[in-house]
Amino acid sequence: MARVGGDEFALVLPGVGAAPTVIAARLRRALERVVTPSGLRLRSSVGAATCPPRGDLDDAVRAADASMYDDKRARRGGR
Numbered sequence: 001m002a003r004v005g006g007d008e009f010a011l012v013l014p015g016v017g018a019a020p021t022v023i024a025a026r027l028r029r030a031l032e033r034v035v036t037p038s039g040l041r042l043r044s045s046v047g048a049a050t051c052p053p054r055g056d057l058d059d060a061v062r063a064a065d066a067s068m069y070d071d072k073r074a075r076r077g078g079r
Contacts, residue, residue, distance in 0.1 A: 008068075010061065020048030020064075024071070045072035 004010045016023065024046040031044045047068025051060035 004061075010064070020050055020067075024048040024067070028071075043075075045069075045075060047071055 002010050002012075011027075013023065028044055028046045031042050031046075034042045036042070045068050047064040047066065047070070049060045049063035049067060051057050
């Protein structure tokens, strides 16, 4: 895991067999179970992408970032 921005983090999971969307949904659900000491629940927007062997990691990061913003827009629409 690496911090890539103010409140953005990246996970690189080599050899994971699950679909990126499944992993993203599991991560979001796990984060949303967290309650802060003041009683607030965490909210998160999660994006995911794959990078094939010998693929371009920068392209995968851009795809994951776009996916995260899609998730953020979709979740705002549900409020």
